[in-house]
Amino acid sequence: MGKYEMTEWVDHVTDVETGEVIQEGTPVSARLLNKMERGIYDANNETVKNTSDIVSLAVEVAVLKNAALNNFTNNVFFENFDTVDSVNIERGIYDPVNKRLYASKDDRTATIKGFGGAYE
Numbered sequence: 001m002g003k004y005e006m007t008e009w010v011d012h013v014t015d016v017e018t019g020e021v022i023q024e025g026t027p028v029s030a031r032l033l034n035k036m037e038r039g040i041y042d043a044n045n046e047t048v049k050n051t052s053d054i055v056s057l058a059v060e061v062a063v064l065k066n067a068a069l070n071n072f073t074n075n076v077f078f079e080n081f082d083t084v085d086s087v088n089i090e091r092g093i094y095d096p097v098n099k100r101l102y103a104s105k106d107d108r109t110a111t112i113k114g115f116g117g118a119y120e
Contacts, residue, residue: 004039007032 012025026032084094084101093102 004043007035 009026013023
């Protein structure tokens with residue numbers, strides 16, 4: 001995304017009594033309005049992407065911090081599943097809203113297979 005070039009908007013000002021133009025205003029055109037729309041659209045898309053990236057990084061930091069504090073430094077994996085259509089969940093519960101796999105309460109593990117190996 002390139003740097004946004006701002007348009008300096010100026011009011012059109014006339015003398016009320018004489019009608020004399022004191023200041024020419026910035027013309028409003030489809031080109032300028034579309035430029036604003038494109039800037040708003042691009043900024044919104046970038047914000048959505050950044051929010052998703054920040055959430056993913058926050059989850060990874062929390063998992064790594066928890067693993068380090070509990071001396072569980074082996075077998076820590078990060079996989080992002082938009083769906084679980086291509087994998088087989090053998091143990092655990094998939095949360096489609098948060099796109100997370102939670103360990104089962106019985107043995108506190110989650111097992112998934114089907115994407116180049118098995119993680120437990």
